[in-house]
Structure formats: structure tokens, C-alpha cells
Amino acid sequence: MPWAQAGGANNTVLISGGTAGIGFEIAKLFSANGSKVIITGRDKDRLDKAVAQLKNTTGILSDVSNAADVDKLVTTIKQDFPELNIVINNAGRAQLYNLATAENIFDIAADEMLTNYLAVIRLNEKLLPILSAQKEAAIVNVSSVVAFVPGSLATYSASKAALHSYTQSLRFALTDQPNIKVFELMPPLVNTEFSQAIGGSNGIAPSVVAADFLDALENDVYEIRVGNTQTIYDLYLKSPAAAFAALNKGREINTIKGNAASANTISIPICTQSLLFRFSVSSGYLSYELSMISSIINLFTSKLQLNKGFQSRFGLIFFFKTLSDSPELCIFVGIKN
Numbered sequence: 098m099p100w101a102q103a104g105g106a107n108n109t110v111l112i113s114g115g116t117a118g119i120g121f122e123i124a125k126l127f128s129a130n131g132s133k134v135i136i137t138g139r140d141k142d143r144l145d146k147a148v149a150q151l152k153n154t155t156g157i158l159s160d161v162s163n164a165a166d167v168d169k170l171v172t173t174i175k176q177d178f179p180e181l182n183i184v185i186n187n188a189g190r191a192q193l194y195n196l197a198t199a200e201n202i203f204d205i206a207a208d209e210m211l212t213n214y215l216a217v218i219r220l221n222e223k224l225l226p227i228l229s230a231q232k233e234a235a236i237v238n239v240s241s242v243v244a245f246v247p248g249s250l251a252t253y254s255a256s257k258a259a260l261h262s263y264t265q266s267l268r269f270a271l272t273d274q275p276n277i278k279v280f281e282l283m284p285p286l287v288n289t290e291f292s293q294a295i296g297g298s299n300g301i302a303p304s305v306v307a308a309d310f311l312d313a314l315e316n317d318v319y320e321i322r323v324g325n326t327q328t329i330y331d332l333y334l335k336s337p338a339a340a341f342a343a344l345n346k347g348r349e350i351n352t353i354k355g356n357a358a359s360a361n362t363i364s365i366p367i368c369t370q371s372l373l374f375r376f377s378v379s380s381g382y383l384s385y386e387l388s389m390i391s392s393i394i395n396l397f398t399s400k401l402q403l404n405k406g407f408q409s410r411f412g413l414i415f416f417f418k419t420l421s422d423s424p425e426l427c428i429f430v431g432i433k434n
């Protein structure tokens with residue numbers, strides 16, 4: 098049954114990484130609605146400033162990737178917030194580098210896996226006994242559009258794919274405890290500090306993600322595909338290759354050299370505002386089973402100077418998907434500021 102009061106006043110909500118970006122916007126909504134909010138972060142100044150802007154909010158200095166910090170956090174919650182009923186695993190980490198040429202890739206990947214995946218498992222395990230005791234509770238794991246289609250943040254994408262898989266399994270494992278709902282928030286590119294190296298200024302506002310999230314929480318939408326994530330997901334169901342092409346269109350990752358330190362020198366246009374038109378064509382005589390894309394043809398790419406200071410790039414990709422049941426002609430139009 099939908100949890101209509103999920104965003105209301107009767108909650109105690111823990112948000113990891115709640116001092117900025119998406120986490121902070123979610124904290125704002127819950128605190129404005131009268132819920133008790135606990136936010137964590139690694140930077141004390143940032144934590145204090147965030148808490149000062151929110152009502153009913155407690156800040157706890159805590160790094161999700163540090164086991165001792167997590168133990169202290171859990172002890173504090175048991176003592177001071179035994180009524181905790183919503184856990185939002187939001188803190189995340191990403192590094193932009195070239196898988197083919199960077200150094201220390203193992204270390205980067207291990208770091209991302211720890212923060213984005215293993216830390217979530219650890220915190221959920223430790224907090225589950227508290228959540229089990231509540232009448233209505235939720236675990237929310239923040240993954241990404243790259244959970245099902247990898248983007249240029251290669252090992253970050255893999256960590257979010259792992260989180261997606263784990264989230265599905267956790268939801269399944271908790272079938273016998275219907276008082277605990279498991280949600281996955283899957284944002285597209287969002288304009289936060291986190292995403293600036295990958296063109297984040299073209300992304301949607303974190304407040305939009307927070308509003309969509311609260312709406313989904315109240316309506317039992319367990320996989321929350323915000324904005325362009327839904328478009329890419331729909332395409333992925335039709336053709337994983339086409340979804341990969343759409344998400345990575347225009348990314349010049351082959352020119353990236355060195356490790357993450359060079360990230361801010363890379364320009365990565367992303368089809369965040371891409372529009373997708375699909376036309377089904379009659380399949381009458383196509384009766385054989387051929388489950389592959391027969392051709393992807395980049396027909397036309399041009400740059401148009403529309404007016405001073407504004408430049409758009411139009412790219413069209415046509416392809417036929419020759420499935421016996423539903424052959425299609427797809428046209429993607431990517432429009433990029």
C-alpha cells in the first residue's frame with residue numbers, strides 16, 4: 098500500500114552525504130515537512146553550514162567508507178534516534194579517467210567500490226535491526242543512470258551497476274518484512290559539484306531530483322528513474338547498444354590521457370537533452386529471428402551558430418533493429434548547448 102505520509106512529519110531520516118547536492122535538497126524537503134533529519138559528511142565546516150540552513154536537523158561528521166566512523170554513527174543513532182525509519186545512502190564518489198591509459202586503476206576502482214557499493218551494504222546491515230522495529234521504514238540507495246548503461250566514468254558506472262543489483266536483491270530478501278521498503282533513486286546528469294568534470298552544468302537541478310524522489314516515495318515507485326534516466330532506460334529495454342550510444346554520444350574519451358588529476362581538462366558533451374523519436378515500420382515479410390542491430394549509421398552531424406553565444410549541435414543516428422517481432426527505425430536527435 099502506498100505510504101502517503103512518507104514525506105511527512107513523522108519520520109526520522111538519515112542522509113549520508115547530506116551537506117550538498119542531491120542529499121542536501123532531499124534534507125531540505127524532509128526538514129521543511131517537519132521530519133527529524135540526520136545528515137553526514139566529511140567536512141566539518143560544510144556540515145555546520147548545512148545544518149544551520151535546515152530545521153530539525155542534526156549533523157554527524159562521518160565518512161561512509163571508514164568503518165570506525167560508521168560504528169560511531171550507528172552507536173549515536175541507537176542512542177539518540179532509535180525511531181530512525183528512513184535511511185538514504187546518498188554519499189558517492191567518482192573519478193574520471195581513461196581505462197586504457199590511466200595508472201592506479203585498481204586503486205581508483207577499489208575506492209569507488211568501497212564508497213558507492215560496499216559502504217552501503219555495511220551501513221544497511223548495521224541499521225536493519227533498527228528499521229525492522231519500525232511500523233513503516235525505507236532504505237533508499239542512490240545509484241545513477243549509469244547503473245544500467247555505463248558512461249565515461251567507467252569504474253564508477255560498474256560500482257553503481259553493483260549497487261543496482263544489490264538493491265534488487267535486498268528488496269527481494271525483505272519480502273517477508275513489508276514494513277521495510279527498498280527504493281533506488283537513479284538520477285541522470287545533475288548539476289552539482291560532483292558532476293562538474295563531466296559537464297554537470299548541463300544537468301538538471303538537484304532540487305528536481307529531490308522533488309521526484311519524494312513523490313516516488315509516497316507512491317511506492319521503487320525504481321525512481323528521474324528525467325532523462327527514464328528515456329535512456331526505455332531505449333535500453335529495446336536495444337542496450339542504442340542506449341549505450343545515446344548515453345555516450347559525443348564523448349571524446351579516446352583523447353583522455355593520464356589519471357583522474359587531468360579530469361578537469363576534458364570536455365565531454367553529453368546528450369543530456371536528447372530527444373528520442375521512434376517509428377515502428379511494418380514487419381510483414383521479416384519472419385526470421387535476428388536479434389541484433391543491423392546498422393548504426395551516423396548520417397549527419399553539424400554545428401549551427403544560432404545566435405551569439407549560443408551554439409547547438411544536432412546529431413542524427415538512424416538504425417534498424419531487425420527483430421522478427423518488432424523491427425523499428427529509430428531516430429535520435431541530440432541537441433546540445
Ligand SMILES: NC(=O)c1ccc[n+]([C@@H]2O[C@H](COP(=O)([O-])OP(=O)(O)OC[C@H]3O[C@@H](n4cnc5c(N)ncnc54)[C@H](OP(=O)(O)O)[C@@H]3O)[C@@H](O)[C@H]2O)c1
Nearest residue numbers: 114116117118119139140160161188189241287289291292
Ligand atoms: N551529480 C550527478 O550528476 C549524479 C548523477 C547520478 C547519480 N549521482 C549520485 O548522487 C549522489 C549524490 O551526488 P551529488 O551530485 O549530490 O554530489 P555532491 O553535490 O558532490 O555532494 C556529495 C555529498 O556527499 C558527501 N560525501 C562525499 N563523500 C562522502 C563520504 N565518503 N562519506 C560521507 N559523505 C560523503 C559530500 O560532503 P563531504 O565532501 O564534505 O564529505 C556531500 O555532502 C552520489 O551517490 C552520486 O553518485 C549524482
